[in-house]
Amino acid sequence: MEYFNIGIIGTGNVALHLATALEAAGHVITHIYGRDINKAAALAERLYDAEPTNELDFSESEAGIFLIAVSDNAIEEVATGLIVPDHAVIAHTSGSKPLQVLENYHPHVGVFYPLQTFSQVNKINFEEIPLLIEYNNNTVKESLTALGLSLSKEVYYLNSEQRRVLHVGAVFACNFVNHMMTLSKRVVEAEELPFKLLHPLMKETFRKAMKLGPEAAQTGPALRGDFSVVNAHLEMLADNKELASLYREISMSIYNNR
């Protein structure tokens, strides 16, 4: 296996989890960059060899790979300022930004996108997380592939457009799924019923969707075309225009897609 010296640009959740996992896999994190030096220092303290810094000049660095793990809107600004040795690889870790945002600034660029949601507290097991890789030349491809395989069994080559499609898919399957649960909780708690009554049903729904595929697992009044129930529910929600409108539109979508 090949081990790398890696500079991490960023101090957020992605930076934290990537740095920790890469170190556990045998790589060396040489630097942690943060605009706020205190945040960089706090993250560096959790690692073995990392130096915190708030300067983007890495021309003297021994790192061979620089991973940009900052918010989408800050990537290009960081890429503009970043100075690294000519042979080094720079990759961002964003699902929605194209490779192209790095190409103007450096010869060896790529994307190293872990398709997962990271929170402060949870330890993440990278082994099963899909790592989506993009590259502008073979040097980058080889480095990022080796890096990816040191973390996960699931390494894929996707172009920027495919990554964007997956991101839209993730919005539906994760962000929107979660919001439906939030709305459910609001409906139930408005009548002072405990949301946890629905937990077993939610667990089973999720299990069935993963096992059978969601299109085969669909149930409910809209699917059955049971409009007496759909209309009764709409009446109950009539006080809340937003909820009623969502209920109507999603029900029609289920009905139309039977």
Next chain:
Amino acid sequence: MEYFNIGIIGTGNVALHLATALEAAGHVITHIYGRDINKAAALAERLYDAEPTNELDFSESEAGIFLIAVSDNAIEEVATGLIVPDHAVIAHTSGSKPLQVLENYHPHVGVFYPLQTFSQVNKINFEEIPLLIEYNNNTVKESLTALGLSLSKEVYYLNSEQRRVLHVGAVFACNFVNHMMTLSKRVVEAEELPFKLLHPLMKETFRKAMKLGPEAAQTGPALRGDFSVVNAHLEMLADNKELASLYREISMSIYNNR
């Protein structure tokens, strides 16, 4: 513990799982009623003592409880035809129908609603399934409570209105959640990407929602108010008016509920 002789009216998934679980808990299923005698016989064969029948006259039956587990629309028709001994309890098992649909036909009536989704194949562990009970007098309350506690730790008394609210909540948290996954799969597979790439992210999303509560677990461009991403996604979905419209409306709902 009190054991009951029970007549089951119906041959679908709820009838199957209830009958099996009740027998395993020590009760005796005396009859299985089905309009189609073959279906009644097929279910009765999976039980110890049950007699299949396609007649609703149980005036000579030794059963003390009759559970109506037929589709919502058939409950009232069955209740009209059902003849049972005066002391017996009749309960339906529906989340959305009120107790009232039984009250015209019999002195002792109730609702015995297991809040779960049942499929043909999966063995269901009733222990954690909420059983929602309603009754029109204390005899019914005592019988159904004893019956419920023989299956599950989670026995609750909810009136018809509360059950309806929970049903609306279940539509959001289960039917709509599942449909969001279906739409995600369609978006992703339209570009020939494997939906399973999103599975780890979906699992973590679900885990976080259950642990933190969905309102605390929300993420994504709409929550951040990142309209450059939201608009880019809407552009990608422009060919499909239904998807684009749902994307817009749900995103606005997330944004408005920050």
